[in-house]
Amino acid sequence: MFGDATRPMRADAQRNRARILAAAERVFAEAGPEASTEEVARRAGVAIGTVFRHFPTKHELLRALLKRLLRQVTDDAAELVAYGDPAGALFEFFGRLVERAAANRAVVGLLSAEGTDVPVGAPLGSLADAVGELLARAQRAGAVRAEIRLDEVLALLESVCQGALRGGWDSDLRRRTLAVVFAGLRAPATDRG
Amino acid sequence: MFGDATRPMRADAQRNRARILAAAERVFAEAGPEASTEEVARRAGVAIGTVFRHFPTKHELLRALLKRLLRQVTDDAAELVAYGDPAGALFEFFGRLVERAAANRAVVGLLSAEGTDVPVGAPLGSLADAVGELLARAQRAGAVRAEIRLDEVLALLESVCQGALRGGWDSDLRRRTLAVVFAGLRAPATDRG
Amino acid sequence: MFGDATRPMRADAQRNRARILAAAERVFAEAGPEASTEEVARRAGVAIGTVFRHFPTKHELLRALLKRLLRQVTDDAAELVAYGDPAGALFEFFGRLVERAAANRAVVGLLSAEGTDVPVGAPLGSLADAVGELLARAQRAGAVRAEIRLDEVLALLESVCQGALRGGWDSDLRRRTLAVVFAGLRAPATDRG
Amino acid sequence: MFGDATRPMRADAQRNRARILAAAERVFAEAGPEASTEEVARRAGVAIGTVFRHFPTKHELLRALLKRLLRQVTDDAAELVAYGDPAGALFEFFGRLVERAAANRAVVGLLSAEGTDVPVGAPLGSLADAVGELLARAQRAGAVRAEIRLDEVLALLESVCQGALRGGWDSDLRRRTLAVVFAGLRAPATDRG
DNA sequence: TATGAATGAGCCTTCATTCAT
DNA sequence: CATGAATGAAGGCTCATTCAT
CATH class of the missing domain: 1.10.10.60 (Homeodomain-like)
Known part of the structure; x- marks a missing residue:
């Protein structure tokens, strides 16, 4: 009572x-x-x-899962913002996320939330924010080219996660693939694409 | 009978x-x-x-589709091998394929054939061969770093196709995202990832 | 134990x-x-x-409910037998019951107990008895035609309850509908009651 | 072609x-x-x-059934309007419909369409119209009291159908019950309900 | 006794696949 | 060969009933 x-x-x-x-x-x-x-x-x-x-609802189950995952991932990013070295933190995050995605199809749905019918809502924004912060710091530290914008970083993140998931890459291939992406983000002024 | x-x-x-x-x-x-x-x-x-x-079988229908698509794509690559300028051909191919993928969900399944339950079999090899040829030429022309290997190029190809498909990128975002990848393939000696 | x-x-x-x-x-x-x-x-x-x-069992719950309701209704009838004026008591009872049914879907199942899979058993007999008594008195008082038998009165009772429930009648329609039934029960030219 | x-x-x-x-x-x-x-x-x-x-959809199946039934019933009424003797036609229709309902639960849902989630729509109006016509003729022929309105006739119709369905009346009981209703519609001027 | 979580049969609906026309 | 109706195995979800806490 x-x-x-x-x-x-x-x-x-x-x-x-x-x-x-x-x-x-x-x-x-x-x-x-x-x-x-x-x-x-x-x-x-x-x-x-x-x-x-x-x-x-099955929907709710998926949402619960995605939210949990999103929280983990966002926390991961936040932690790197707080403690990581500005230059490497973005790359470190990239690597961790891709690794996670390779083992979890759901992570991927997470990043392409727009395309899914299982919207995660606001929390997704926080992930973008956290990645944005990592990007800004990396740029201030001179580790990433200034003209790179957040949306292409997110696009790359999503791409490589998808790829890692679908392709069944081994860890070596994952490393080398990411190396190319990192080089692309880092390279000083060579881009004449 | x-x-x-x-x-x-x-x-x-x-x-x-x-x-x-x-x-x-x-x-x-x-x-x-x-x-x-x-x-x-x-x-x-x-x-x-x-x-x-x-x-x-529905499966067979998908296979047939994928094979056809694969042939088209492979022909595309072969053509660029024959007539394209060595330095830009790989990037050109990359761009075309990603564009195609953005408009065709099936193309994507194509590239991650191994991971799907719709294996395309041998023909996939020819695509790899053609891309390999494009890569080799680009490298001989000094447009792509020598230590890049075929499998990471394929991995990137697949990744960006997946991303373009799932993310619903507009053409500007597509261009900028690819620019990063190209920079990563091209950049002279910055990679210490 | x-x-x-x-x-x-x-x-x-x-x-x-x-x-x-x-x-x-x-x-x-x-x-x-x-x-x-x-x-x-x-x-x-x-x-x-x-x-x-x-x-x-849900079944038992319904039975219990119906029995309770039946008892209430039967008491209602018995009370009218004891105290009501012979001529109007049957009609009064009719009106009360229909009103109740309009607000309570369960009452209806009650009256068609035989047809439902929720038999109420013996108690239903007492209701019939009570209504029979009301009918007999009304007939003795000359308010209802002599050839009317109990079973058609019960049938009408049930019908109008069902109708009131399903049709969502307002109180005016209920009154007019009952008026027709009462007119049908009442002696052709004898009614001066 | x-x-x-x-x-x-x-x-x-x-x-x-x-x-x-x-x-x-x-x-x-x-x-x-x-x-x-x-x-x-x-x-x-x-x-x-x-x-x-x-x-x-199950819904569609029910709708199809109800519409068919409604059409039959409405046709029945229309036919009686055309050929029947004005005085008896309404009662004849009443009898036929109740008989039908006794054997078909669906007929009943038909008449209480408002309460169901399987609306039959416009056709239901035609039934009301047809019954209205039968009523008007019966009244002009002096077979039914002038102050009776269509809605109580429909209410009675629905009620007796419900009752016949639920109660499992035999044909004799049906006849006697209807007789009371008819008497109520017909009786000269006694209504003081 | 009361609680409320767990069970599992059953419902509506979809869709790849088969087969009579 | 083409047609399109029939099949039936799932799938998502509900709810009366049971049973551990």
Whole structure:
């Protein structure tokens, strides 16, 4: 009657919620957002109804996943803004994100949120902001050419993530591919494209 | 049952086959491979049965499409090998392909054939060969750094195609994004990534 | 397991049972028997499990509701038998019941119990008895034609309840519709009542 | 290319469409609109896909059924307007409709279209018009009291249909119940309801 | 006893594929 | 050969009912 208004989630429910998210992450990472909710349930070891109790819609499940991922990624960027060396931080972030994308199809949907029907909304803006900050610092530190703009950096980010995901690159190829992109961002004044 | 082994395809059958491929190209270009086969039939102006008579499986239809596309693209590259100026040909090819991909979701599946469940097989090799030739010439002409290898060029190609497709870039963004990649391939000695 | 056979229900249990019935009445009155049990629980302010502890089946819950309603209605009739004026009591009862039905979808299921899969059983008999008594008195008082039999009165009762419920009649239409029925029951030229 | 634009439906398709409608009529007549489409398919002896090919939505199936029914009923009324004797036509129509409703739950939904989420639209107006015409003629012929209005006639119609459906009346009870209603419509001037 | 999470059968709908016409 | 109707396996989602807490 009185006491805490919203009780903490029951232990088993919390466990299941976590399991479902974990399963969903794996499933969608592997098969993309077309993967069936039933498969998620199977992988999580719960009945289909349980998935829908926690996420009333497949859409919501995806959103939850994407938001979590987005938060992680944004935090990653923010952390590099705070502590990283200005010159390398952008490149470091690039590398981390691409690596993550290679293992997680969902990351990719994240970056092309506009094209998906699973909009992540405002949080996506914060990622752009964070990357913008990394870019600005790198430029002030002279590590990236001044005329580079945020939108092409984001475009490159998205591209390489997509590529890494689809292409099944090994870590060496990933390194060399990124090296080219970094060289493109860094090169002093040679661009006569 | 008896008589000549393989008759040449009847005229109307051949016309239908072509129409179906054309329709499929448009449909999959617009809506991706998830588009329904029925829609392809509708657009081709034939009945669904006809589609399945020519391509016993949706899979096969996609394969046929991809092969055709691959051939076109490969021809494009070969032509540039033959007539283009060595220094700019690779970049020109890059630009053309990305542009095509932006308008054709199928092109993208093409380049990440390995990762998809629609393998294109050998023909993919010829594209790689042609691009390899373009790369070698560009490098001999001093337009691309010597240490760049074919696989990262292909990786970049695929990446930017994916990005252009998913991101819905306008032509300006496309130009600037490619400029960075080209700078990365070209830049003299700055790469210490 | 051991000890006294049937303990009187615990106070809080009894309170819950009442709350559930009240909530169910409101819910089913508004949304019909298709309304979800969960909604009943929500409205009653109890957990779904509690509903099923008191009524092991949705079916049983409906039966309980209908029986209660039936008792109320029957009491209504009995009261009119005892105190009402013979000539008008049947019509008064008719009017009250129809009004009730217009606001309570469940009442309707009640009267067509035979046709529903929620049989109310014996209690329905008492209603018929009470209405029979009202009819007999009205006939003795010369207010209703002698050849009218109980079953058609019940049939009319049910009909108009159904109609009022489904049709969403306003009170004026209800009055005029009942007027026709009453005119039909009343003796042709004898009515001076 | 030229020739008839819209070919007549293939024989088997037409047979199936008819079977589905027939099955649907039976199923919904028995179990109401909540009955499952799967059950309709089963009863029609076709696969579920076939039902949805003919009626892309359960809703559409219901609409088709209701419209057909409505047309039949309206035709019935129109015919009585044209050929029937003014005095008896309204009562004859009443009787026919109630009889039909007793065997068909759908008829009932038809009359309470407002309350359903399967609106039949304009056609419902024509039924009201036709009944209005029957009423006007009956009144001019002196067979029905002048102060009776169309809406209470429709209300009674709906009520008795509902009642007949739900109550499972036999033909004798139906006759006697209707007799009361007719008496109410006809009785000279006694109404003091 | 009460709670509310878990279950799983069942519903509507889509779509690749088959087959009678 | 072409047609297009029929098939039936999924897929997303709901809800009565059960059972661990």
